[in-house]
Amino acid sequence: MLLTDVSFRKTIIYMPYYHIQGGHALHGNIRASGNKNSALPCLAASLLSEDPVTLHNVPDIEDVQVMIRIIRSLGIETKQIHANTYQIHAAHVSEYTVAPELARSIRASILFAPPLLIRKQKAVLHAPGGDVIGIRRLDTHFLALQSLGVHVNVGPPFEFTADVLTGTDIFLDEASVTATENAIMLAVLSKGNTIIENAACEPHVQDLCHMLCSMGADIKGIGSNMLYITGVTALHGTDFSMGTDFMEVGSFIGLAVTTHSELRIHNVQPTHLKMIRHMFAKLGVYWDYEDDILCVSAQQKLKSMLDLAGNISKIDDAPWPGFPPDLISIATVIATQTEGTVLIHEKMFESRMFFVDKLISMGAHIVLCDPHRAVVSGPASLSGTELSSPDVRAGMALLIAALCAQGESRIHNIYQIDRGYEHIHTRLKTIGAHIELVT
Numbered sequence: 512m513l514l515t516d517v518s519f520r521k522t523i524i525y526m527p528y529y530h531i532q533g534g535h536a537l538h539g540n541i542r543a544s545g546n547k548n549s550a551l552p553c554l555a556a557s558l559l560s561e562d563p564v565t566l567h568n569v570p571d572i573e574d575v576q577v578m579i580r581i582i583r584s585l586g587i588e589t590k591q592i593h594a595n596t597y598q599i600h601a602a603h604v605s606e607y608t609v610a611p612e613l614a615r616s617i618r619a620s621i622l623f624a625p626p627l628l629i630r631k632q633k634a635v636l637h638a639p640g641g642d643v644i645g646i647r648r649l650d651t652h653f654l655a656l657q658s659l660g661v662h663v664n665v666g667p668p669f670e671f672t673a674d675v676l677t678g679t680d681i682f683l684d685e686a687s688v689t690a691t692e693n694a695i696m697l698a699v700l701s702k703g704n705t706i707i708e709n710a711a712c713e714p715h716v717q718d719l720c721h722m723l724c725s726m727g728a729d730i731k732g733i734g735s736n737m738l739y740i741t742g743v744t745a746l747h748g749t750d751f752s753m754g755t756d757f758m759e760v761g762s763f764i765g766l767a768v769t770t771h772s773e774l775r776i777h778n779v780q781p782t783h784l785k786m787i788r789h790m791f792a793k794l795g796v797y798w799d800y801e802d803d804i805l806c807v808s809a810q811q812k813l814k815s816m817l818d819l820a821g822n823i824s825k826i827d828d829a830p831w832p833g834f835p836p837d838l839i840s841i842a843t844v845i846a847t848q849t850e851g852t853v854l855i856h857e858k859m860f861e862s863r864m865f866f867v868d869k870l871i872s873m874g875a876h877i878v879l880c881d882p883h884r885a886v887v888s889g890p891a892s893l894s895g896t897e898l899s900s901p902d903v904r905a906g907m908a909l910l911i912a913a914l915c916a917q918g919e920s921r922i923h924n925i926y927q928i929d930r931g932y933e934h935i936h937t938r939l940k941t942i943g944a945h946i947e948l949v950t
Contacts, residue, residue: 623636
């Protein structure tokens with residue numbers, strides 16, 4: 512929709528937006544937050560026990576607040592001990608239905624199906640919301656739950672019921688992160704043994720497994736695509752800390768190199784960045800480590816590397832341990848500032864690349880070949896403009912582009928950015944970003 516459209520201007524004029532003055536180098540220290548994609552399943556899994564569960568390093572973001580509202584709407588006692596620590600005490604669960612407006616506001620609402628089945632033998636949920644980045648199937652979720660003995664009525668709304676849950680062999684038809692998490696939560700309290708093949712094995716799936724093991728679950732094969740689970744009769748409480756959000760770390764690296772900034776990113780887990788380092792190196796990006804601090808130099812020679820056959824660089828995503836699809840948007844912005852030509856291939860979601868029209872409006876040299884592929888030639892001199900965030904990761908990519916660009920930009924629909932990045936404008940100001948929240 513064009514910014515000249517009257518209805519659009521009426522919609523955004525009263526909404527908060529970011530006002531950015533680009534073209535300034537940043538410097539200093541910034542701390543990476545807890546992993547958003549760990550926090551959401553771990554919050555849902557806290558309902559599996561009647562004992563108190565304390566979760567640390569939970570990012571203070573909008574998606575977490577929605578999950579907390581869902582938990583409280585189910586009649587469960589929830590206490591925020593401080594900014595990044597919550598205690599959930601699900602001694603009693605009074606409801607088995609997630610309110611439609613809450614379910615539709617977040618993709619992770621589907622994660623409440625297993626704990627509600629365990630605690631109430633029934634769960635009612637409307638179709639989950641989340642980023643509009645293409646078709647996001649639920650078939651894998653339903654097939655996995657049905658394998659364990661769940662009866663599914665696709666509705667709408669979705670109704671799940673179960674009398675007896677029995678372990679079994681499950682082969683997921685795709686390595687879906689959330690479907691894997693749903694299968695794990697149900698399997699740990701099912702009778703007998705479960706094997707989950709083609710399981711997603713991202714760090715956030717590992718976090719969920721480690722949390723459940725700390726509650727008394729028996730899960731083997733953590734970190735691989737084959738999980739062996741022996742069901743237990745009950746789980747107890749725990750005190751668990753989330754890992755670092757490596758998507759945020761990747762975003763900050765992109766911010767540093769595109770703005771020619773020297774940044775020190777704290778609370779980093781280097782083992783989570785191996786493929787990110789490999790792919791970013793194709794664009795000339797490098798960094799060093801000092802324990803859990805990642806140091807990005809301002810002296811980056813951004814230049815795309817040809818492969819051994821002389822072909823142009825390709826940045827493509829894949830399930831873990833491949834390059835994360837959530838960083839494709841960030842890599843695209845880096846490519847606009849890189850000497851040479853790069854092919855960006857988003858394999859997993861067919862609408863994620865549509866944000867590039869906004870980069871083109873800023874002066875980027877991009878040809879969108881089809882819904883999955885874009886060719887980027889650089890470096891391009893970007894100019895500030897009026898923007899709107901389409902989803903969490905593209906929103907952060909546009910924020911990075913605006914800070915890299917010359918002149919002023921305004922970014923609307925910043926709710927999408929705040930869903931995944933904790934107090935981002937405040938944190939960026941501490942490292943010298945010229946960004947203001949206008950309400």
